[in-house]
Amino acid sequence: MNKNLTISLSLLAAVALVITLAAFLATGNDSTPGTENAAGPRAVAPDEMPTVDPELLVREDSRHLDEVDGARVTVVEFLDFECEACYAQYPVMERVRQEYDGRIDFVIRYFPLPGHANAVPAAAAVEAAAQQGELEQMYARMFATQPEWGESQESQVAVFEGFARDLGLDMDEFTETMNSPETAERVQADFDDGVEAGVQGTPTIYVNGARTSSMPTFEELSSMIDVELAE
Numbered sequence: 001m002n003k004n005l006t007i008s009l010s011l012l013a014a015v016a017l018v019i020t021l022a023a024f025l026a027t028g029n030d031s032t033p034g035t036e037n038a039a040g041p042r043a044v045a046p047d048e049m050p051t052v053d054p055e056l057l058v059r060e061d062s063r064h065l066d067e068v069d070g071a072r073v074t075v076v077e078f079l080d081f082e083c084e085a086c087y088a089q090y091p092v093m094e095r096v097r098q099e100y101d102g103r104i105d106f107v108i109r110y111f112p113l114p115g116h117a118n119a120v121p122a123a124a125a126v127e128a129a130a131q132q133g134e135l136e137q138m139y140a141r142m143f144a145t146q147p148e149w150g151e152s153q154e155s156q157v158a159v160f161e162g163f164a165r166d167l168g169l170d171m172d173e174f175t176e177t178m179n180s181p182e183t184a185e186r187v188q189a190d191f192d193d194g195v196e197a198g199v200q201g202t203p204t205i206y207v208n209g210a211r212t213s214s215m216p217t218f219e220e221l222s223s224m225i226d227v228e229l230a231e
Helices: 009-027 084-099 119-130 135-149 157-166 171-178 181-197 218-230
Strands: 063-066 073-079 104-110 204-207
Touching: 063 119, 063 135, 073 084, 073 181, 073 218, 084 104, 084 135, 084 218, 104 119, 104 181, 119 135, 119 157, 119 171, 119 181, 135 157, 157 171, 204 218
Parallel strands: 073 104
Antiparallel strands: 063 104, 073 204
16 A cells, blocks of 8 residues: 555544544434444344355455455445545544555445435546546545535535546546446446445445444454454
């Protein structure tokens, strides 16, 4: 992983505490605290969920932030770039990537929630950047700037195009890819896999197919990963 892409983790961690509290208060008593829902309250507690088929969680074209030959552990996160809970979880996931750099695969799956006006365009922008080799750069930029553009009912496509310019991407190719039916289908395919896997909100995270609790701490993720690495 490119160390220069780690976005002020200590600052984000502090902000994450505030966001997590806000997300908890927003969810009320009927849904999993800190998780933004796509289909209402979770009917089953996370620790009661069965292990999901790895082939459903990671497709041949799934986007890897980290990929290691012969990795014994794969962490998969279904996320929404406009989700405040995902923003709060981001520093934890970056710490996991740092601590286990070179030992685990880390995969992201697009799961834009219907209630977020710019979730689909954000996912399309990340996918368009990925097709020019800048997945990690755009992924990091989305979360670093989410408080500036998230929760807006107005289109933020111009903002995402600005990110692409800053990254030096080919803008004609970026715009064409971002708006293409193929990219829309790609994002939808991730969402559909998530629904089939039982994902109802974001972030939803799996370690070798085993679902974590909602908003897992670094300690929880580290414990699960260490067990898998030791086997």
